[in-house]
Amino acid sequence: MTWKIPLFKMYWDEDDVTSVSDAIRSGMNWAVGENVSKFEEEIADYIGTKYCLTFNSGTSATHAALIAHGIGKDDEVIVPSFTFISTANSPQFVGAKPIFADIEEKTFGLDPEDVVEKISPKTKAIMPVHYGGCPCLIRELREIADDNNLILIEDAAEAFGAAIGDKKVGTFGDSAMLSFCQNKVLTTGEGGAIVTDSRDLYEKMKLIRSHGRLETADYFSTNAVMDYVTLGYNFRMSNITAALGLSQLRKAEKIISMRRSDAEYYLNRLSQISGIEIPDLPDDYYHVYQLFSVIAKERDSLIKFLEDKGIMSKIYFTPVHKTHFYQSKLKYKCELPVTDRISENIISLPFYPGISRDDIDRVISSIKEFYGDD
Known part of the structure; x- marks a missing residue:
């Protein structure tokens, strides 16, 4: 159906077109390149975290984060049911079980009181969602995570730039996922990222997103032999995508x-x-x-x-x-x-x-x- 008034449109300008065109016309580094590292640096700076790692989707980013956090078989992750299905599916990718807690009516995020009720000896993490661009009751959830020695992973797919006071969403958790899918605040068509202050998580996710390869240089631009030290995936964001991300971030x-x-x-x-x-x-x-x-x-x-x-x-x-x-x-x-x-x-x-x-x-x-x- 052709809608007279669609639900959403992407916001773009000629800077987006030029940035992507320049990346293509370079004739090199379409898969990896300096746009990716620069995009990561600028996201980390914008959000206020030490590290950022980009991925080909928010789902891949969450998958990688769960692995890096050591969440696996027989663990439980508390999540909302009022969310896109990826939030609940991601724990299952690593063998964990999603446990649904109820939401509250102010922000439509996880209800801290019900989260406490759902904590069990198997609970390893809480993964709240910042619904529709609105911060959830993340301060209260941070306190619950600390009190119970649990990992807090923010699903900030819909909340790039949202904040509580002067503290941006993405800086409350041990890590946070951002999505750049086409209807998001900042879009690259598809794409995602993890932000964190943990160097350990950052290094683990670098391996996870690129086949477990210990990279000492750009794989496609060196003849050096690189070792594979763990199981990994092809979760990388392309240099072309990152070029669009940089242009979008400027706006x-x-x-x-x-x-x-x-x-x-x-x-x-x-x-x-x-x-x-x-x-x-x-x-x-x-x-x-x-x-x-x-x-x-x-x-x-x-x-x-x-x-x-x-x-x-x-x-x-x-x-x-x-x-x-x-x-x-x-x-x-x-x-x-x-x-x-x-x-x-x-x-x-x-x-x-x-x-x-x-x-x-x-x-x-x-x-x-x-x-x-x-």
Whole structure:
């Protein structure tokens, strides 16, 4: 279907085109190269961590992080069910078991109280999600992790640039995953990264992402023989992709500012509609609005109503524990009342940097029409 108002668009300019073109025209180093290392350095500097390592996807990045943290067979990792399925699947890649905890209603992130209830002798890590660009209750989860000697891995796929006070998301955990998939705040089409202050984790993940190869130089530009010292994967980000990432990163603050301005316009208009509920965030939370999600009465009917007008909306997310794989294959049975309630009523509306006020107004007018608020 061709949407009159799509859910999202990528924000790009000629600098992106030039950066990628220059990398291609070099005729060399398409797989690895200086763009990758520079992108990693600049991400670490932006987030405020000592190290960053890029990957070909956020899922690969999480997989590598779990291996590097030593999480494996018979371990348990506490995760939300209200997330993209990769968050829950990743522990299974290393033989661990995802344990679902409920979410809270302010940020739609893991509920610290329920996390405490789900801790067992097998628990090795907590992996919270910063939903839609909003920080979760990560300070409370950090305290729980410290009190119970657990690893804290932030799934910050949707929250590049988000912060609590002057501390950016990605700096609270022992490590954090970033995603650069096409609908994210900063995008390279596909791609991801891990940020951390641990040199040990950084060195382990360098091996994991490149076949377990102990690299003393660029593999493709040297005739030196390199040894393979552990099991590894091909999780590398390409130099072409990193060129786009660098160009996007130069615009990060502009993109985030645009998102926040457009979100404020949306929020002011939606607050007048009786069928819409908007979460009330803590004062020191800096939301980057990777998604623009609200709670809507008669949500499914609203989605169909908007679809008939050519306006795309989407459910982010249906609970992972209710998917066929987790219910029928893995036999999960979970009591997650807040997750169920939120997922049954949440709707993500069209939103991206540069969305026109006219398009937002059309979305608002359609929602008002649906609820009879005209």
